[in-house]
Amino acid sequence: MKTIKIHFLLLASVLLLFGSCEGPFSQIDESIDDVELKKGSVKKSVELTExxxxxxxxxREEEKLAHDVYEQLYVDFGHQVFLNIATSEQKHMxxxxxxxxxxxxxxxxxxxSGQFxxxxxxxxxxxLMASITDLASALNAGVLIESADIEDISGLIEITDLKNVKQVYSHLLNGSYNHLSSFERILDKVESKQN
Structure with missing residues (x-):
């Protein structure tokens, strides 16, 4: 995903030049719903850039990727963490x-699902889907997705001047940190049982 971020930022620069997982997630999801998108909430002097x-x-598509992966992993492995975080990712979408x-x-x-x-x-x-063979690799896929989200969202926060966009990104970023923490914690437990 670092490659995706680099490609995205390069493209953006060119265009500019030329013309268990319940409490924290629900709180973040509620705060996302509260972000003001009414007319007048964005200063007229700040324009939406390319x-x-x-x-x-x-x-939008990266959050869909997370949602689609976790939804499928819940079907495949039945671990509640995938269902909880898939629900959260739907709210991010x-x-x-x-x-x-x-x-x-x-x-x-x-x-x-699964098409982008x-x-x-x-x-x-x-x-990602091809690499998943067991619960540990499924949880590791979650770690990879959330790490990529954190990197990409952080980069996008830096390049926008729109307050409402920054607010949404910030809520998504907080959610990704919580998701990452959950996946890492459960992965540690699974791996310790395997050793």
Whole structure:
């Protein structure tokens, strides 16, 4: 995902130049719902840039990737952490969709699980799913996804001046840190039992 971030930031720069998991998740999800998207909540002097548009659309699909992976892993392994975090990721997807609607962008996310318009995200998804053979590797996939989310969201926060976009990204970032912590904690327990 570092490659995705680098490619995304390079593209954004070019465009600019030319023209158990319950309490913390529910609190973060509720705060995402509270982010103000009404007209007037964004200063008129701050314009939506091409990089902002690309970032919003990218994060919509990256949150979908997390959701789709965790939903499938819950089916495959039945561990509650996957269901809890998949539910949280759906709220993150919805938050990004609200930004897309507010700024009148065209949603690039498909409704089909495991399918993505962004080719790098599609490759990442395919590679992740192919690497999963047991619960430990499934949890490790969660670690990889959340680590990538943290890196990508942090980069997007740095390049936007839009307050409401920063707020949504910040809530997503907090959620990703919580998700990462949960996956790492459970993975440690699973691996310790295997040794």
């Amino acid at each position: 990089a902002d548009s690309l970032g919003i659309l990218f994060m 919805d938050a990004m969709l609200r930004l897309i609607t507010y700024y009148k962008l065209e949603d690039s996310a498909t409704e089909i 318009n962004n080719e790098e995200l599609q490759t990442f998804y395919n590679d």
